[in-house]
Amino acid sequence: MPLPCLRRRLVCHRLSLLLLTLLVILPVHGEPARVVTLDWTLAETLVALGAEPAAVAQADAYHVWVGEPALPASVADLGLRTQPNLERLASLAPERILISPMFANLGPRLSRIAPVENLALYSPDTDTWQEMRTLTRRIAALVEHPAAAERLIADTEAALARQRRRLPPSPEPLLIVQFMDDRHVRVFGENGLYQAVLDRLGIDNAWSGRTNAWGFSLVGLEALSGIEARLVVVEPYPVGVEAALADSGLWQSLPSVRDGSMITLPPVWSFGALPSARRFAETLVTALTEHGDDHD
Amino acid sequence: MTTTSLTRPRAPALLCLALVIALLGLAGASLARQDLATALGALFHASPEDAESLVRHYAWWPRLAMSLLAGGGLALAGVLMQQVLRNPLAAPTTLGVASGANLALMAATLLAPGLLLVGREWVALAGGAGAMALVFALTWRRGLAPVVVVLAGLVVNLYFGALGMVLLLFHQEALKGLLVWGAGSLAQNGWSDAAFLAPRLAIGGVTAWLLLRPLAVLELDDASAKSLGVSLKHLRLAGLGVAVFLTGCVVSVVGVIGFIGLAAPNIVRLAGTRRLGERVLWSTLLGALLLATTDQLLQRVSGSLPTLIPTGATTAALGAPLLLWLIPRLKLERRPDVATSAFGRRHAAPGRLAATLAVAAMAAAVVALLVGQTHMGWTVTDDWAVLEWRLPRLLAAAGSGVLLAVAGTLIQRLTANPMASPEILGISGGSAIALIAAIFLLPAPGNLTLVLAGTGGALATLGVLVWLNRHSGFRPERLLLSGVAITALFDAVRAIVLAGGDPRGQQVIAWLSGSTYYVDLPAALAVAAAALLLMLASQPFTRWLDILPLGAPTARSLGIGLDRARLTLLLLVALLTACATLVVGPLSFVGLLAPHMARLMGFTRARMHLAGAALIGALLMVVADWLGRQLLFPQEIPAGLVASLVGGSYFLWGLRRPL
Numbered sequence: 001m002p003l004p005c006l007r008r009r010l011v012c013h014r015l016s017l018l019l020l021t022l023l024v025i026l027p028v029h030g031e032p033a034r035v036v037t038l039d040w041t042l043a044e045t046l047v048a049l050g051a052e053p054a055a056v057a058q059a060d061a062y063h064v065w066v067g068e069p070a071l072p073a074s075v076a077d078l079g080l081r082t083q084p085n086l087e088r089l090a091s092l093a094p095e096r097i098l099i100s101p102m103f104a105n106l107g108p109r110l111s112r113i114a115p116v117e118n119l120a121l122y123s124p125d126t127d128t129w130q131e132m133r134t135l136t137r138r139i140a141a142l143v144e145h146p147a148a149a150e151r152l153i154a155d156t157e158a159a160l161a162r163q164r165r166r167l168p169p170s171p172e173p174l175l176i177v178q179f180m181d182d183r184h185v186r187v188f189g190e191n192g193l194y195q196a197v198l199d200r201l202g203i204d205n206a207w208s209g210r211t212n213a214w215g216f217s218l219v220g221l222e223a224l225s226g227i228e229a230r231l232v233v234v235e236p237y238p239v240g241v242e243a244a245l246a247d248s249g250l251w252q253s254l255p256s257v258r259d260g261s262m263i264t265l266p267p268v269w270s271f272g273a274l275p276s277a278r279r280f281a282e283t284l285v286t287a288l289t290e291h292g293d294d295h296d
Numbered sequence: 297m298t299t300t301s302l303t304r305p306r307a308p309a310l311l312c313l314a315l316v317i318a319l320l321g322l323a324g325a326s327l328a329r330q331d332l333a334t335a336l337g338a339l340f341h342a343s344p345e346d347a348e349s350l351v352r353h354y355a356w357w358p359r360l361a362m363s364l365l366a367g368g369g370l371a372l373a374g375v376l377m378q379q380v381l382r383n384p385l386a387a388p389t390t391l392g393v394a395s396g397a398n399l400a401l402m403a404a405t406l407l408a409p410g411l412l413l414v415g416r417e418w419v420a421l422a423g424g425a426g427a428m429a430l431v432f433a434l435t436w437r438r439g440l441a442p443v444v445v446v447l448a449g450l451v452v453n454l455y456f457g458a459l460g461m462v463l464l465l466f467h468q469e470a471l472k473g474l475l476v477w478g479a480g481s482l483a484q485n486g487w488s489d490a491a492f493l494a495p496r497l498a499i500g501g502v503t504a505w506l507l508l509r510p511l512a513v514l515e516l517d518d519a520s521a522k523s524l525g526v527s528l529k530h531l532r533l534a535g536l537g538v539a540v541f542l543t544g545c546v547v548s549v550v551g552v553i554g555f556i557g558l559a560a561p562n563i564v565r566l567a568g569t570r571r572l573g574e575r576v577l578w579s580t581l582l583g584a585l586l587l588a589t590t591d592q593l594l595q596r597v598s599g600s601l602p603t604l605i606p607t608g609a610t611t612a613a614l615g616a617p618l619l620l621w622l623i624p625r626l627k628l629e630r631r632p633d634v635a636t637s638a639f640g641r642r643h644a645a646p647g648r649l650a651a652t653l654a655v656a657a658m659a660a661a662v663v664a665l666l667v668g669q670t671h672m673g674w675t676v677t678d679d680w681a682v683l684e685w686r687l688p689r690l691l692a693a694a695g696s697g698v699l700l701a702v703a704g705t706l707i708q709r710l711t712a713n714p715m716a717s718p719e720i721l722g723i724s725g726g727s728a729i730a731l732i733a734a735i736f737l738l739p740a741p742g743n744l745t746l747v748l749a750g751t752g753g754a755l756a757t758l759g760v761l762v763w764l765n766r767h768s769g770f771r772p773e774r775l776l777l778s779g780v781a782i783t784a785l786f787d788a789v790r791a792i793v794l795a796g797g798d799p800r801g802q803q804v805i806a807w808l809s810g811s812t813y814y815v816d817l818p819a820a821l822a823v824a825a826a827a828l829l830l831m832l833a834s835q836p837f838t839r840w841l842d843i844l845p846l847g848a849p850t851a852r853s854l855g856i857g858l859d860r861a862r863l864t865l866l867l868l869v870a871l872l873t874a875c876a877t878l879v880v881g882p883l884s885f886v887g888l889l890a891p892h893m894a895r896l897m898g899f900t901r902a903r904m905h906l907a908g909a910a911l912i913g914a915l916l917m918v919v920a921d922w923l924g925r926q927l928l929f930p931q932e933i934p935a936g937l938v939a940s941l942v943g944g945s946y947f948l949w950g951l952r953r954p955l
Contacts, residue, residue, distance in 0.1 A: 082806035181473040220483030222355030226347030250354035250485035
């Protein structure tokens with residue numbers, strides 16, 4: 001075979017190899033993996049994995065209630081979480097639809113559009129942190145970013161460990177609540193996001209009462225009385241609640257309110273996964289340490 | 297007004313005494329858990345270092361005070377309403393005041409939160425007064441007849457409830473606090489609420505006392521009352537104004553508390569108290585004690601549960617069976633029926649009108665199928681990949697429209713009552729209770745499970761209805777009032793379930809909002825087939841349907857076995873309603889509106905009335921479903937709600953004429 005010909009063939013070969021790699025790489029980096037999800041917890045995990053979903057249900061409400069990590073503007077809105085717009089979903093031609101067990105009844109219909117993955121978090125009687133890691137790995141495998149999962153898990157755990165080092169050796173117990181109205185709060189305990197974070201940070205949760213399957217219990221304010229703990233209020237406050245609390249004898253007599261050590265945290269998605277966990281840990285520890293300094 | 301065996305003069309006093317003993321026992325048991333002297337002392341002051349005494353002072357005692365105040369206030373409002381309207385079933389909850397207040401607060405939370413800072417009670421008051429005004433507007437021309445008023449109240453309750461559901465569907469996170477409030481919790485954390493409520497109730501009480509003598513005149517009939525020189529209109533307005541004010545104040549502080557306002561005055565009356573002054577006194581006392589005792593009981597029970605059991609909804613749930621027991625014992629004033637003769641002008645050519653409607657329905661169906669918004673804007677398409685999603689919904693909408701319209705026509709003719717509708721029988725409510733139970737008790741239930749649960753619930757409700765009314769010969773008013781009780785139970789169950797804030801509540805809300813969303817093609821075909829079959833099945837009964845509205849004596853003299861006819865039609869209505877409920881949920885006012893619109897258009901004979909209503913029902917639902925999918929694209933507004941809004945507006949507009 002003459003040399004030039006061979007060389008040409010070699011060049012051809014290399015070119016085609018290059019083309020092939022380009023073809024393989026481009027869809028991964030240039031285009032988002034065509035995964036859609038109805039669940040905000042799955043959505044935040046996808047974004048954190050660097051595999052932005054093509055569409056999310058109630059994207060505008062996600063900005064309000066989850067916020068970080070932010071959805072890119074390119075993410076399409078599917079309509080209500082409980083009733084995503086099927087026509088729109090079909091026209092987006094997703095490769096995969098991720099749901100949580102809450103939307104299981106939609107499964108059969110959605111599976112006509114694309115394969116449906118039902119991913120659970122906060123299952124009863126499981127270690128929440130382990131479950132979050134498993135969830136992250138499963139999602140990453142589905143979008144073919146397995147390395148990203150390990151990175152996200154390692155980053156999050158390192159971040160939490162860093163936060164833990166900022167805390168005193170035996171931090172005081174906390175009581176984490178979110179106001180429903182001026183008389184009722186959700187208090188967070190077993191089997192929830194906040195509990196999982198507190199465990200990693202080595203902080204005790206002062207709430208020992210029972211909680212529902214989503215890790216909280218709805219109680220009247222009087223249930224907080226008599227618990228020796230520093231109060232952490234997760235925002236937002238409903239309208240008028242702060243004013244009403246100023247008049248509430250019981251609230252004003254809570255030790256943490258009386259000595260001004262109560263902490264208020266910006267909103268975090270209470271049913272989130274690793275990204276929400278990290279954000280909660282960082283804002284919590286920052287508030288605890290800053291506040292502690294003022295306090296002393 | 298009533299004739300029961302319970303006529304002993306001391307009866308209300310004895311009842312109250314029994315409740316006082318029960319209350320003291322329960323409260324004493326709770327207080328005895330710590331040192332009694334300290335616990336009693338905590339009423340006046342709390343020692344800041346002692347958590348136990350803090351809870352007593354700031355939560356337990358105010359809660360007891362609040363339950364007494366709220367119970368008394370609601371019972372007083374109930375007596376006033378019942379006296380003014382001469383209607384033993386009038387109450388803050390039955391007249392829509394509570395649901396009006398609820399909706400107003402929801403709307404204010406979303407649209408104008410500033411209003412809530414100005415004063416929650418005024419927002420609640422405005423909503424309540426608006427709802428009641430609507431009830432009166434609906435019933436004015438029927439002379440505010442008791443049964444009609446209560447049914448109109450129920451319609452308004454359902455309508456406002458539906459609006460509330462949709463606000464919730466789109467804004468569940470923002471409204472979660474109001475769900476707790478809507479279920480009526482008495483939890484307290486200071487004396488400020490009690491201090492707010494007490495003077496307002498005192499003002500209401502004094503005003504009621506001043507109105508006592510003139511109001512007693514209302515026991516006479518209108519003519520005699522007028523001859524005594526009383527301005528009836530102003531008197532009624534004043535009486536109702538006080539009642540709404542009392543309700544609004546209570547509701548704005550502790551939320552919606554069902555049943556007390558209805559039950560306390562009726563129990564006192566059944567116990568043999570006749571004079572208005574005595575009824576006001578004993579009802580107020582009994583209401584206060586009833587709520588306080590229930591609340592103490594609940595506190596004992598709910599301490600160990602992971603979620604709060606709201607008192608207001610629980611009293612309503614516990615009260616529903618009592619209401620079922622109460623209804624046959626109430627003597628409802630019968631007034632000469634006016635409206636049924638006015639079954640509208642007959643259209644000259646109903647056949648041609650029906651044909652026009654059929655063409656309109658077909659045209660709407662074609663548009664709904666082919667035209668729609670996509671991510672590229674408005675498009676016309678005949679691509680099966682798109683139609684695949686639209687066809688089931690179209691069929692389901694049309695089918696359930698027909699089912700509900702036929703059911704509505706049957707029940708309105710059966711009861712000779714233009715306010716009757718399938719929802720009001722309670723069948724939808726019963727099937728909804730079963731569905732809620734399935735969603736919450738079973739792990740990840742599929743659609744088939746839900747359908748089975750819903751059917752079971754509908755059948756069970758029907759069984760209860762038939763069993764309760766077996767002796768009264770299925771008298772229409774009794775039937776409808778049993779439905780009121782079942783619907784009250786459903787409202788209570790819904791409120792309790794949603795108040796807990798469980799994320800599965802979203803699924804309940806989505807289903808309750810009345811959407812064709814969950815229907816796939818086989819189900820849609822089944823609905824359409826059922827609509828067609830049941831429509832045909834109703835044809836043999838058109839003779840009964842022509843005669844029944846003329847009244848029982850006429851029907852009997854024409855040789856109709858009333859019991860059998862009523863039971864047969866009732867079964868048919870139940871079947872129709874159950875089928876439709878499973879598809880579009882319990883709330884869609886097509887069953888109320890379509891028969892009306894058909895009558896207004898001039899379909900008078902039963903056969904044409906059925907056909908006209910069915911066509912209008914189908915048209916309304918198809919248009920509603922399509923509009924719902926387009927208006928807020930990509931979010932979808934449930935068809936049932938759009939139908940209610942479209943039809944409801946038409947309904948109110950039609951009020952300018954006699955119904």
